[in-house]
Amino acid sequence: KQEVTQIPAALSVPEGENLVLNCSFTDSAIYNLQWFRQDPGKGLTSLLLIQSSQREQTSGRLNASLDKSSGRSTLYIAASQPGDSATYLCAVPSGTSYDKVIFGPGTSLSVIP
Amino acid sequence: DTGVSQDPRHKITKRGQNVTFRCDPISEHNRLYWYRQTLGQGPEFLTYFQNEAQLEKSRLLSDRFSAERPKGSFSTLEIQRTEQGDSAMYLCASSLFNTEAFFGQGTRLTVV
Numbered sequence: 001k002q003e004v005t006q007i008p009a010a011l012s013v014p015e016g017e018n019l020v021l022n023c024s025f026t027d028s029a030i031y032n033l034q035w036f037r038q039d040p041g042k043g044l045t046s047l048l049l050i051q052s053s054q055r056e057q058t059s060g061r062l063n064a065s066l067d068k069s070s071g072r073s074t075l076y077i078a079a080s081q082p083g084d085s086a087t088y089l090c091a092v093p094s095g096t097s098y099d100k101v102i103f104g105p106g107t108s109l110s111v112i113p
Numbered sequence: 114d115t116g117v118s119q120d121p122r123h124k125i126t127k128r129g130q131n132v133t134f135r136c137d138p139i140s141e142h143n144r145l146y147w148y149r150q151t152l153g154q155g156p157e158f159l160t161y162f163q164n165e166a167q168l169e170k171s172r173l174l175s176d177r178f179s180a181e182r183p184k185g186s187f188s189t190l191e192i193q194r195t196e197q198g199d200s201a202m203y204l205c206a207s208s209l210f211n212t213e214a215f216f217g218q219g220t221r222l223t224v225v
Contacts, residue, residue, distance in 0.1 A: 004155070034213065043119075043204055044156070044216035089155050093211075100169060101146070101214065103155030 002027045002094045004104035012110040013080055021075040021107045023090035028068045035064050035075050036089045038106070044089065048075070080111045117217035119205050125223045126195055133191045134220045138207030145188050146214065147180055148204040149173065156204050162188060195224045 003026045013019050023033070032051050036044040048057045048064040050073070056065040063076040073090055087106040094100040118137040126132050138145045144163050148156035159178070160170045164185040174180075177195075182188040192199055202221050208214040 031211065036216070041202075041221065043117075043218040044206075046213055046215060049213045091155075094158075100158045100161065100171075102158070103148075105153070105155045 002030075002092060002102045004090060004092060004102050006088075006090060006104035006107050008107060009105065010108040010110075012112060014112050015080060015082060017080050017111075018076065018078050019080055019109070021077070021088050021109070023073040023075070023104055025071045025073075025090075025092050025102075027092075028071050030068065030092045032093065033064075033066055033073050034091045034101075035062075035073075036091065038087045038089060040087075047088075077109075080109075082111045082113050085109055085111050117205055117207050117215050119203075119217035119220050121220055122218060123221045123223075125225060128197060128224055129194055131191065131193045132195060132222065133189055134203055134205075134222075135187060135189050136205030136207075136217060137187045138205070139215060140186075142207035142209050142215075143185070144208045144210065144214075145182055146206040146208075147188070147190050148206065150202040150204055150219070151200075159190075192222075195222075197224045200224045 005024045007022045034049045035047045050057045050066045061078040066073045087108045089106045091101045091103045094102050120135045146161040147159040150156040160180050162182040177193045180190045202219045204219045206214040206216045
């Protein structure tokens with residue numbers, strides 16, 4: 001059974017800092033991994049999708065890496081801004097079903113001006 | 114197409130009432146997913162459709178819950194005899210086969 005954890009649960013940093021969010025999953029036989037952003041009371045916005053054959057993906061100030069063998073992914077945010085404040089969720093397909101996605105509990109990020 | 118659309122955005126209902134939510138996926142997407150999210154948790158899978166066929170249901174989907182996608186386009190999620198424990202954000206997502214999933218803004222249900 002696929003399980004996803006995220007560390008830390010919450011993070012508060014001053015504006016301008018670089019930061020790393022961590023995601024771990026128990027079943028390494030994944031097809032892809034997706035990082036999402038969620039603002040309070042809102043839906044999910046897809047940030048990055050990494051296919052299993054890829055090691056990393058970049059979009060602007062965001063860089064996501066994937067190490068399938070160790071069951072880990074990291075989301076690196078460079079030069080953080082107050083507008084980055086949100087909850088960040090990682091998600092992987094379930095080990096028992098390619099189509100069902102399992103989410104981590106999220107990391108709540110607060111960037112202080 | 115402006116993305117996945119959900120209606121209503123907010124719903125307050127009395128315990129015991131029935132509620133129905135609607136999701137309009139991105140038009141060319143053949144897969145549609147429903148998730149439920151409670152405060153401080155990640156979304157939990159409820160069910161998904163490929164075209165009009167409901168291919169998987171979570172055991173979270175009790176017999177009070179029913180989802181349909183009659184024409185393979187929009188979908189509805191109905192909750193009968195609502196309970197306070199049903200209070201949550203209900204999220205819909207769509208994808209083209211097993212590619213990237215796009216989520217709607219969700220319907221926040223409050224059962225009082």
